Amino acid sequence: MRAARPSLESAAMRNAITLAAGVVPNDGWVAAVGVPSLGVLAAAEAGLALDRLVFFAAPAAVWGTVAIAAVDAFDVVVLSVPARPRAAEVRRLAGRARERSNTVIAIGPGAAAWGGEVRLVTSAVSWDGLGAGHGVLESCRVSIEVDGRGSVRPRQVDLVL
Amino acid sequence: MTTPTRTVVVWWDDWSVVVAGRARDPVVVVANNKVITVSVAAYAEGVRVGMRRREAQGRCPSADVIAVDEGADARAFEPVVAAVEELCPRVEAVRPGVFAFAARGPSRYFGGDAALSAQIRDVVIDAARTQLGVETGRGPGVGVADGNFAASLAARAAYSASDRVLVVPTGRSAEFLAPMPIAAIGDAAIADVARRLGLRTLGAFAALDASDVVARFGAPGVAAHRRANGLEVRALAPREPPPELAVDVIFDPPADTVDRVAFAARGLASELADGLAARGLVATALVIEVETEHGERRERRWRSEGTLDARAVAERVRWQAEGWLTDVAQQVDDDEPTAGITLLRLRPDEVCDHEASSRSLWGGSTEAGERVERAVARVQGLLGPDAATTAVLVGGRGPAEQVRMVPWGDARSVDAVRATAPWPGRVPAPSPAVVPADPVAVDVLDMHGAAVRVSGRGELSAPPMTIVGPHGVDRVTGWAGPWPAEERWWDVDGRRRRARLQVRCESGAAHLCLIEGGRWRLEASY
Numbered sequence: 001m002r003a004a005r006p007s008l009e010s011a012a013m014r015n016a017i018t019l020a021a022g023v024v025p026n027d028g029w030v031a032a033v034g035v036p037s038l039g040v041l042a043a044a045e046a047g048l049a050l051d052r053l054v055f056f057a058a059p060a061a062v063w064g065t066v067a068i069a070a071v072d073a074f075d076v077v078v079l080s081v082p083a084r085p086r087a088a089e090v091r092r093l094a095g096r097a098r099e100r101s102n103t104v105i106a107i108g109p110g111a112a113a114w115g116g117e118v119r120l121v122t123s124a125v126s127w128d129g130l131g132a133g134h135g136v137l138e139s140c141r142v143s144i145e146v147d148g149r150g151s152v153r154p155r156q157v158d159l160v161l
Numbered sequence: 162m163t164t165p166t167r168t169v170v171v172w173w174d175d176w177s178v179v180v181a182g183r184a185r186d187p188v189v190v191v192a193n194n195k196v197i198t199v200s201v202a203a204y205a206e207g208v209r210v211g212m213r214r215r216e217a218q219g220r221c222p223s224a225d226v227i228a229v230d231e232g233a234d235a236r237a238f239e240p241v242v243a244a245v246e247e248l249c250p251r252v253e254a255v256r257p258g259v260f261a262f263a264a265r266g267p268s269r270y271f272g273g274d275a276a277l278s279a280q281i282r283d284v285v286i287d288a289a290r291t292q293l294g295v296e297t298g299r300g301p302g303v304g305v306a307d308g309n310f311a312a313s314l315a316a317r318a319a320y321s322a323s324d325r326v327l328v329v330p331t332g333r334s335a336e337f338l339a340p341m342p343i344a345a346i347g348d349a350a351i352a353d354v355a356r357r358l359g360l361r362t363l364g365a366f367a368a369l370d371a372s373d374v375v376a377r378f379g380a381p382g383v384a385a386h387r388r389a390n391g392l393e394v395r396a397l398a399p400r401e402p403p404p405e406l407a408v409d410v411i412f413d414p415p416a417d418t419v420d421r422v423a424f425a426a427r428g429l430a431s432e433l434a435d436g437l438a439a440r441g442l443v444a445t446a447l448v449i450e451v452e453t454e455h456g457e458r459r460e461r462r463w464r465s466e467g468t469l470d471a472r473a474v475a476e477r478v479r480w481q482a483e484g485w486l487t488d489v490a491q492q493v494d495d496d497e498p499t500a501g502i503t504l505l506r507l508r509p510d511e512v513c514d515h516e517a518s519s520r521s522l523w524g525g526s527t528e529a530g531e532r533v534e535r536a537v538a539r540v541q542g543l544l545g546p547d548a549a550t551t552a553v554l555v556g557g558r559g560p561a562e563q564v565r566m567v568p569w570g571d572a573r574s575v576d577a578v579r580a581t582a583p584w585p586g587r588v589p590a591p592s593p594a595v596v597p598a599d600p601v602a603v604d605v606l607d608m609h610g611a612a613v614r615v616s617g618r619g620e621l622s623a624p625p626m627t628i629v630g631p632h633g634v635d636r637v638t639g640w641a642g643p644w645p646a647e648e649r650w651w652d653v654d655g656r657r658r659r660a661r662l663q664v665r666c667e668s669g670a671a672h673l674c675l676i677e678g679g680r681w682r683l684e685a686s687y
Contacts, residue, residue, distance in 0.1 A: 007632045007668040010686030014594035029533050039685065040552040040564040041592030050552050054533070054569060056540055057548040066540050066548075073536035075529075125669035127687065130639035133624060136589055137641075137663055137671055137687055 002111045002121045011125040011142055013038065016078050016105045018161055019120075021046040023103050024076045031070040034058035034080035035107065064089035071096050076103045081110035090114060118148035123156070165308030165393040167264040167331065169278065171245075171285055172316035173301035175200050176258030177229060179289065180237045184298030187224040189217045197229060201299055231257060231476075232483050237293055239484025242461070244288035245281060253446065253464040257480065261312065261464065264305055278303040278326040300325060307334040309464075310388040314338065314345055334391030339364025351378055351385050363389040403440075407508040408432045415454045415501025419482045422451075422502055424546050426478035427471075427570050428538070433507050434471040446511035447474060449481050453500035459485060462510060474507065475570070537569045546570065558587045558646045559661065559675065560596045560685045586646040588661055593673055593685030600682040603630035605662070605674055615660040615676055619645035625664060628672070630683055635666040643676075 001019070003012040017038065024030050030048055032038050033056045044050055054074070058066040060082055070077045071093055081090070090113060097104045106114035123145050129138025140161050147154045173179070177190045178200040189208055190198035196212045206221035214226060234257035242260050246252045249267040254260045264274060271277040286300045304315025306329035315337065319327035329337040341363045346352050354377075360366045367389035374386040387393070410425045437444060450460040463477045482502070537549045550566040557563040605613045607623035614622040625637045643660035659677040661684065666672070671687035 005632075005668065007635065007666070007670040010593065010595040010670060014687070017594055027529075029529060031536075037595050037597045039560060039592055039594045039596045040554070041560050041590070041596075042594045043552075044554065045590055045592055050554065053551060054537060055550045055552070055566065057544055059544070062543060065543065069536040069539045073529075073532040125671075127639075127665045127669075127671045130641050130663060130665045130671070133621075133640060135639075135641050137591065137665070139591075140671070140687070 001105055001107045002119070008122050008125055011140070012107060012122045014042065014140070014161055015120065015122055015142060015144065015159075016107050017043050017046050017048070019105055020076045020078055020103075021048050024048065028052070028075035029054070029073070030076045030078065031056060031074040032078045033067050033070050034063065034082075035078055038078065064093070067093055068096060071100065071102065071104060074102065076105065078105045078107065079114075080108035081106050081114050083109040085110045085113055087113075116148075118146065121145040121147075165311075165334070165391065167268070167274075167305070167307055168261055168309050168312040169249075169264045169267075169274075169281065170255075170261045170304050170309065170312040170316040171259065171281060171301045172304065172313065172319075173258040173285070173289075174198065174317065174320070175298060176238065177227075177234050179295065179297055180230075180234050180293065181227055182293070182295040183225070183227075184296045187221050189214070189221070189224045189226050190229050191217075191226055192229040200224075232480060234258065235480030236483040237289075239461075239481070240292045241285055241288045244284055248281070248284065251462065253462040254477075255464050258301075259313075261309055268305075274305040274328045275326060278305055278328060279324060282325060302327070305329065306337065307331060307391060308388075308393050310347070311338055311391050314341060335367065338389060338391055339367065346385050346389060348381055348385050351382060354378075367391075406433070406436050406440075406442075406512075407506055408436065409504060409506035412501070412503050412505070415503045416505075417486065417501035419479065419486055420546070422482040422486070422505060423475065423479040424541075425505060426482070426507075427475045428542075429505065429507055430471040430474035430478070433474065433509065437509065437512065442509075442512040443470075444474075444509040444512050446509070447477070448506075448508045448510045449478055450504075450506040450508060451482075451485060451502045452504040454503045455500045457500065478505070478507070541569065556582055556584060558584050558644075558648075559659075560588070560593050560673065561598075563587075564596075586644050586661075588642075588644055588663065588673060591687070593687045596685040597683075600675065600684045601631050603628055603674065603681050603683045605664075605676075605681045612679075612681075614679065615643050615645070617658075619643060619660060621662075625662065628664060628666060628674070632668070632670075635668050635670065637664050638667055639665040 001012055001016050003009045020030055030053045032053065036055060040050065043053060056066050056070055063082055067079055094115060106116060121144065122142055124143040125140055127137050127140045129135050141158060142161060143156055143158050145156050175198055177198040178184055178188045183200060185202065186200060187202035187206060188200040189196050189203050191214050194214050196208060196210055196214065196217050199208045199210060203221050203224045208217045208221050208224065218224065218226065238257045242252055242254055249262045252260055252262045264277065268274050268277045271280050282301060282303050286297050289297050302316045302319035303326045304312045304319050306312040306315045311329060311334035315327045315329050319325050339362060343355050343361055343363060343366060344352050345363060346366065355366050371386055374382045408429050410429050416422050446462060446464045448460050448462050452458050461481055540549050546568040549569040551569060553565050553567050554563055555565045605625045606627045606629065607613050608626045613625050621643060625640050628635045628637060640662060642662040645660045648657045657677065659675055662674045664672050664674060672683055673685040675682050675684040
């Protein structure tokens with residue numbers, strides 16, 4: 001999960017939250033690794049249960065260890081990948097995630113290095129509901145470029161969040 | 162049949178209020194929106210324990226509502242228990258404000274139950290007064306009866322006696338209990354069913370046949386039935402716990418903060434619970450023991466009305482550590498050596514068979530939950546308790562203010578009133594997806610390139626045109642607000658005037674900008 005431009009990073013985060021809320025099973029657990037800025041209110045509004053959403057600190061030195069612990073135990077992991085992750089660590093994590101068949105949503109500067117099944121790049125965002133001095137942000141339309149392995153066919157999808 | 166131990170219970174029901182230094186005022190202490198302690202003045206206005214907060218405020222509008230602070234209550238209580246322990250051995254703390262001990266020896270020494278009770282009452286009030294230095298109000302009630310349950314009820318009933326002491330003669334506990342309302346049984350589920358069956362007093366419940374009770378209510382019913390009959394519940398299966406169940410942890414370097422002890426206690430408490438569970442036991446009384454680097458040993462027995470699970474144990478260790486460590490800190494003033502804690506040991510003092518109600522059977526813990534628990538323990542072990550947190554919504558205006566991060570394992574307690582109260586000036590949903598911990602400074606400029614300001618009346622000096630921030634210059638294509646937030650305007654030092662502005666930019670980004678003291682920051686992004 002990536003943003004095409006830095007200014008769209010918050011939109012990519014919104015996509016990640018929405019996706020996590022969509023795929024987490026009932027009574028499932030969600031971990032947010034290295035993303036202290038994830039909007040808790042937005043997560044609650046998306047339908048995530050806050051008592052089963054655990055935030056992990058992940059300093060660079062132990063990022064791999066924390067990530068493995070989270071991937072081992074949680075149904076969905078929103079994982080911030082540092083700019084230059086060690087390739088071996090990423091492979092090990094991806095392997096573990098496949099083995100446990102849970103969902104890892106990689107975000108952050110190194111998300112491109114994550115060889116996930118599906119790549120989602122947020123390429124455009126537009127917000128509705130706001131005028132010049134009136135209204136309030138209501139809904140946003142995002143364009144996401146989808147690409148991936150195997151049967152995933154490259155395409156662009158527009159969503160209203 | 163074993164006769165129950167003659168027991169003294171000291172029950173200080175408005176302890177939290179006394180600790181807060183408000184014994185004379187109408188004060189209501191709430192937890193989770195329910196009243197848990199009422200001051201004498203508020204009680205006179207008709208406020209009762211268990212009421213909803215709103216109802217309590219309706220009965221007594223002048224009452225101050227304060228949130229419970231169990232840490233402070235326990236910290237202040239420790240020296241009180243210690244003072245009593247100088248007179249009587251084996252004092253058991255039940256919770257802050259309540260403790261119990263066996264009457265037999267001390268009673269003979271002081272010349273009877275009544276004399277002992279009066280003596281203890283005075284010692285407790287004295288200790289509380291010197292410790293807290295505040296008005297102690299009417300003080301505790303002291304009850305003496307056969308068995309812990311009857312003595313507890315006697316202590317509460319003692320408040321209606323002029324000397325706050327109630328002694329139930331030996332062998333008369335069942336008689337004393339009979340007219341008590343069924344709600345006093347100490348098990349809400351059983352009380353509820355019994356009431357609907359038309360059993361309105363403990364006596365009516367006690368008169369049931371024991372085999373009928375076990376058929377209808379199972380093991381908890383048997384315990385309740387024995388209590389109602391004035392018998393010792395624990396006589397069911399009193400066991401000497403095997404010594405190898407004790408667990409300990411050594412601190413090197415010595416722990417001198419409550420947090421460190423409390424954190425270690427969590428792991429230790431689950432270790433203890435695992436050890437007990439493996440033998441099908443639960444603890445009903447527990448000794449918390451510490452050693453300091455100067456070789457002092459201190460211990461305190463804690464008794465639970467129910468059973469002590471890992472969380473309850475960890476909580477009690479925390480309370481205890483607060484009491485002991487503040488004690489140590491006070492000694493510094495007296496030029497005495499300070500000492501950190503070098504050893505913490507938890508020793509089950511009384512165990513009984515685990516009833517058929519296994520936790521997972523009732524949905525208490527699941528396999529997935531245990532996996533998560535282990536993962537969290539690993540990360541917290543590596544990086545400290547703050548490395549794994551969950552969020553609690555606490556109410557407020559800005560997106561960051563509304564959230565409090567709680568380390569995993571700590572109580573996710575919420576002031577429900579604050580969380581659900583209306584917050585004028587709160588920006589409506591949808592909420593921002595990114596809320597940085599340290600918002601970056603930005604410039605919000607009008608068409609002339611001058612900084613946009615917000616007047617005291619909450620009006621913008623000019624429509625915003627551009628935002629200059631970390632991603633460069635972005636043109637504003639839409640905006641709303643400002644939402645002014647004037648907080649604590651009555652408080653000269655604490656007041657803050659802020660305003661928030663929602664903006665949408667050409668790049669597609671949307672932000673929540675916050676102005677305070679003439680400076681804009683990017684508080685959050687949508």
